[in-house]
Amino acid sequence: xxxxxxxxxxxxxxxxxxxxxxxxxxxxxxxxxxxxxxxxxxxxxxxxxxxxxxxxxxxxxxxxxxxxxxxxxxxxxxxxxxxxxxxxxxxxxxxxxxxxxxxxxxxxxxxxxxxxxxxxxxxxxxxxxxxxxxxxxxxxxxxxxxxxxxxxxxxxxxxxxxxxxxxxxxxxxxxxxxxxxxxxxxxxxxxxxxxxxxxxxxxxxxxxxxxxxxxxxxxxxxxxxxxxxxxxxxxxxxxxxxxxxxxxxxxxxxxxxxxxxxxxxxxxxxxxxxxxxxxxxxxxxxxxxxxxxxxxxxxxxxxxxxxxxxxxxxxxxxxxxxxxxxxxxxxxxxxxxxxxxxxxxxxxxxxxxxxxxxxxxxxxxxxxxxxxxxxxxxxxxxxxxxxxxxxxxxxxxxxxxxxxxxxxxxxxxxxxxxxxxxxxxxxxxxxxxxxxxxxxxxxxxxxxxxxxxxxxxxxxxxxxxxxxxxxxxxxxxxxxxxxxxxxxxxxxxxxxxxxxxxxxxxxxxxxxxxxxxxxxxxxxxxxxxxxxxxxxxxxxxxxxxxxxxxxxxxxxxxxxxxxxxxxxxxxxxxxxxxxxxxxxxxxxxxxxxxxxxxxxxxxxxxxx
Numbered sequence: 001x002x003x004x005x006x007x008x009x010x011x012x013x014x015x016x017x018x019x020x021x022x023x024x025x026x027x028x029x030x031x032x033x034x035x036x037x038x039x040x041x042x043x044x045x046x047x048x049x050x051x052x053x054x055x056x057x058x059x060x061x062x063x064x065x066x067x068x069x070x071x072x073x074x075x076x077x078x079x080x081x082x083x084x085x086x087x088x089x090x091x092x093x094x095x096x097x098x099x100x101x102x103x104x105x106x107x108x109x110x111x112x113x114x115x116x117x118x119x120x121x122x123x124x125x126x127x128x129x130x131x132x133x134x135x136x137x138x139x140x141x142x143x144x145x146x147x148x149x150x151x152x153x154x155x156x157x158x159x160x161x162x163x164x165x166x167x168x169x170x171x172x173x174x175x176x177x178x179x180x181x182x183x184x185x186x187x188x189x190x191x192x193x194x195x196x197x198x199x200x201x202x203x204x205x206x207x208x209x210x211x212x213x214x215x216x217x218x219x220x221x222x223x224x225x226x227x228x229x230x231x232x233x234x235x236x237x238x239x240x241x242x243x244x245x246x247x248x249x250x251x252x253x254x255x256x257x258x259x260x261x262x263x264x265x266x267x268x269x270x271x272x273x274x275x276x277x278x279x280x281x282x283x284x285x286x287x288x289x290x291x292x293x294x295x296x297x298x299x300x301x302x303x304x305x306x307x308x309x310x311x312x313x314x315x316x317x318x319x320x321x322x323x324x325x326x327x328x329x330x331x332x333x334x335x336x337x338x339x340x341x342x343x344x345x346x347x348x349x350x351x352x353x354x355x356x357x358x359x360x361x362x363x364x365x366x367x368x369x370x371x372x373x374x375x376x377x378x379x380x381x382x383x384x385x386x387x388x389x390x391x392x393x394x395x396x397x398x399x400x401x402x403x404x405x406x407x408x409x410x411x412x413x414x415x416x417x418x419x420x421x422x423x424x425x426x427x428x429x430x431x432x433x434x435x436x437x438x439x440x441x442x443x444x445x446x447x448x449x450x451x452x453x454x455x456x457x458x459x460x461x462x463x464x465x466x467x468x469x470x471x472x473x474x475x476x477x478x479x480x481x482x483x484x485x486x487x488x489x490x491x492x493x494x495x496x497x498x499x500x501x502x503x504x505x506x507x508x509x510x511x512x513x514x515x516x517x518x519x520x521x522x523x524x525x526x527x528x529x530x531x532x533x534x535x536x537x538x539x540x541x542x543x544x545x546x547x548x549x550x551x552x553x554x555x556x557x558x559x560x561x562x563x564x565x566x567x568x569x570x571x572x573x574x575x576x577x578x579x580x581x582x583x584x585x586x587x588x589x590x591x592x593x594x595x596x597x598x599x600x601x602x603x604x605x606x607x608x
Contacts, residue, residue: 022056025049029064046070046085046095055081061223063091067099070208076217079250085208087222097204097242098149098227101185104194110168112194113186118178126202126229127176127183131263134234134280135349143346145229145262148174148187149200152226154260154315155187156343164188171343202229202262206240213247213271214302221254230263234350235324235357235379236279236289238272239264242316245306247271247326252307261316265337268306268323268330268356271296286380290358290450290459293325298457304328304360314339317346320372321354328360328457329569332367340372352377353395359385359408361455361569368532368608370394375417382408382425383452383562384569389580389594391532391608392417393525398437401425403449403465406559407566411551412580412594414534414607416525420481426469426491427559429566431551431576434594435481435504436523441467441489451562455569460562466490469560473497473551476593477504478523484508491560497548499592514545514592525607532608538600547589551576580607 024039027049031042042062043049047070049059055076076082087093104112118125126146131138141159148155150172158164158173164186172188185201187194207225225242233239242258244267245251258265273292279285290298297303303326313320313335320337323330337353352374354364361384368391369375375392378385382404392398393416401408406427413433415421420437421430424445445465453460468491472483475498482505486493495510502520506513519542524535549555553573556566566574577585579596591597598605 022058024058024060025052026060026062027066028062029066050085053083055083055217058084058086060086060088061093062088063093065094065096067096069097069204069206070095071211072215072218073210073212075215075248076250078217082217082219082250082252084219085221085223086219089222092224093222094224094226095207096200096227097202097207097229098200099203100198100200102195102199104187104189104199107186108165110188110190111165111186112189113184115182115184118181118183121183121203124203124205124229125178125183126205126262127185128178129205129229129231131232131346133232133277134236134285136232136234137347139346141345144176145205145231146176146185146202147227147229147260147262148185149227149260150189150192150194151198152260156345161186200227202227205229205231206242206244208243209240209267210246210248215246216248217250218245218248219252219254220256221252222256224257224259226258227260228262230261232348232350233264233267233269233318233322233324234277234280234348235270236285237270237276239267239269239322239324239326241265241267241322244268245326247303249303250305253309253311254307255310256312258311258313258320259315261318263316263318264322265313265316265319266308266311266321268304268308268321268327270324270326286357287450290325294457294459298325300329300456303457304330306330307333308335309333310335312336315342316340317343318348318351319353319355320369322350322356323359324357325457327356327362328358329362331363331365333363333365334367336368338369338371342371344373352400355379357381358457359383360452360457361385363388365389367391369398373397374400376400377402378404378408378425380404380449381452382406383564384408384455384567386411388412390414392420397422401428403445403447404428405449405451405463405465405561406469407556407562407564409556409566409574409576411576412578414580414594416523418480423467423470424465426465426467426561429471429473429551429556430475431471431473432475432579432590432592432594434476434478436478438480439482439485441485443467444490454564455571463561468493471495471556472507472510473555474548474590474592475499476501477506478502478521479504481505483510494557497546497592499542499545501542512546514542516542522602526604531606534605534607535603536605537602538598540600543591543600544589548592550585550587550590
């Protein structure tokens with residue numbers, strides 16, 4: 001026992017010694033990189049602090065604008081010994097990929113131009129860097145990763161200089177031309193002198209992104225991260241965002257504003273290799289990408305486990321959050337994602353508020369996603385994924401599940417856009433959701449796509465996508481919501497406890513459906529000071545028309561193709577026993593829809 005006590009005492013002393021070595025490094029606009037980084041003598045750049053920081057250290061950045069790309073050379077060693085980058089409490093700290101440009105010369109009318117030597121951009125010039133890649137559609141013209149900003153408002157790239165010389169439309173245009181020595185940028189400034197305003201242009205590809213992979217356990221919190229010349233991010237290429245962990249483990253990205261990205265905001269995705277952007281027209285292109293990633297160490301032990309929470313992400317041309325393979329085992333919660341791909345000057349198959357490939361054991365919960373072409377896109381290998389309590393509205397489509405075999409579960413979500421769900425998968429469980437838009441089911445998809453070992457990245461097998469094997473329990477279906485689209489599904493469907501209002505149509509599989517075609521609940525999402533409110537009428541005639549069962553792992557059964565149960569990542573049973581607000585549901589007769597016992601009559605529910 002004496003030896004044991006000595007060992008415990010030694011470990012305690014060692015822990016105190018390690019803790020004592022942890023320090024806070026300070027950065028400020030009036031600092032100097034020759035300083036020690038103390039509060040009284042701060043550093044000038046965040047990168048200098050990153051170069052000095054060791055596991056356990058905290059980097060506190062004071063108010064100001066930092067025009068740099070931060071590339072951490074190292075990360076922490078564990079969740080308890082991470083490196084933390086944080087804005088000073090209560091202070092606005094901007095890290096930007098843009099530089100301010102003056103010396104604009106009027107060409108004619110509202111068109112001005114500036115000419116910069118190519119050396120201004122160093123090794124990366126966004127105005128000669130074309131957007132390209134697998135599944136990218138340029139729509140018949142050229143696009144670049146550069147942009148022009150007037151007081152934080154981005155301009156739209158013109159297809160030609162002739163187009164820019166025409167009278168300005170609602171969105172002002174810019175156009176660039178790069179020759180052997182100079183870069184010339186033209187822009188429309190409506191009613192302002194750009195030399196008297198804050199005009200910036202992109203000069204950096206990213207803002208906070210390690211050059212090396214495997215930089216683990218970093219926290220980034222409280223910053224404004226903006227104005228990055230990010231590339232197109234397909235699942236088969238390196239995915240670079242304004243910020244991202246670059247194929248690492250255990251990052252926390254929280255309480256930031258991420259905005260003005262040419263393509264992606266936050267990237268949790270794939271590293272780069274010599275096969276980048278070579279797979280769009282190859283039948284097995286993405287399968288080969290997965291196999292190479294497995295050979296390169298893609299596993300639960302090495303990759304993913306990120307936390308992305310409480311961020312506001314907007315004005316991104318492709319995605320708010322993107323992640324091929326690298327987002328596995330992560331948590332994405334309480335983010336506001338909006339105004340994604342709003343200019344629509346290009347297109348492609350990788351555009352959404354959140355676009356994930358291989359969302360293995362990922363939790364996507366309590367996010368507000370709006371004004372996107374597609375709110376959430378789970379593409380390939382969504383397995384063990386839980387999508388819970390999200391608010392989708394004012395999107396073209398709210399959610400798309402593509403060639404996944406499950407098990408995955410959507411619970412307590414509000415789907416308020418014209419198209420609630422596009423289903424090209426099997427093994428989905430849809431429980432206690434509010435569907436106010438249509439549900440589109442794809443025909444047979446012959447692609448052989450992977451399913452995985454439970455709670456792991458290892459491939460267990462491949463299967464085509466025949467449709468069916470979905471579960472719909474205790475959902476509230478309104479208006480154009482229609483489950484009869486599953487009537488001819490080749491795989492068995494399981495449905496029970498769903499309520500259909502205002503013309504919503506049941507499926508033949510739903511033997512105990514409550515159908516009230518003439519009862520309009522008056523759904524309306526209203527913005528008021530302090531939040532978003534859902535107005536609707538609840539009626540006892542459909543709330544209590546029949547008893548409903550509490551949805552559990554036992555009730556959901558096993559997803560057919562992978563032959564796996566609906567369970568939590570640690571293997572414990574799944575129970576949908578709380579509602580959208582976290583309120584406990586009745587175990588004997590839970591209320592259908594996302595709200596547990598909300599009352600009756602006209603209700604105004606604060607949903608965000």
